[in-house]
Amino acid sequence: MPKKALVFMRYGPYRPLNLTVEHRTFRLQGLLDVLQRAGHRVILQKTEDWDALELIVNGEVVFQCKISDLDFGGDGKLDPLCEMAKLAVQLAY
Template sequence: MPANARVTLYHGPYESSGVVQHRTFRLQGLQALRARGHKCVLEETREWNIVELVVSGEVVFRCNIKELEFGDGKLDPLCKEAVAAVENAY
């Protein structure tokens, strides 16, 4: 995977404190992709609770947004899995 890959990060709304809306708090750990030189583009989707990482039109990683941990992603195994999926996309 080239270091300057474009990664589209689709994220859906999820419920927190009784309110359903799009939030990016749980996506902060995926900033590890930017730190590794990839360009990340956030796109909202209507599908609840979903995060999908798309590289070259192919979904390379998918998870429930509520399973992502808050923080920088260094300790979150799902963030590590997402980075590996992007870097192994080709």
């Protein structure tokens, strides 16, 4: 199980606080920080799936959730979804 993985993060548009629907990365920041601190390289990819987040390692979806379920801002240390995603990436091989 290599410590460093290439992770493709596919994320869709969502509507925060009844604003316009757009691809935003504010809620992804904590997850990005957690994965990068663990030594993984993350590539962001936009998708048209509404409020969707998928982590793909070696062509396989290893984690998925709604973007709106992630904590807004922060470093991801206190968000349980970020820890679950990091574990899923580590177990992907």
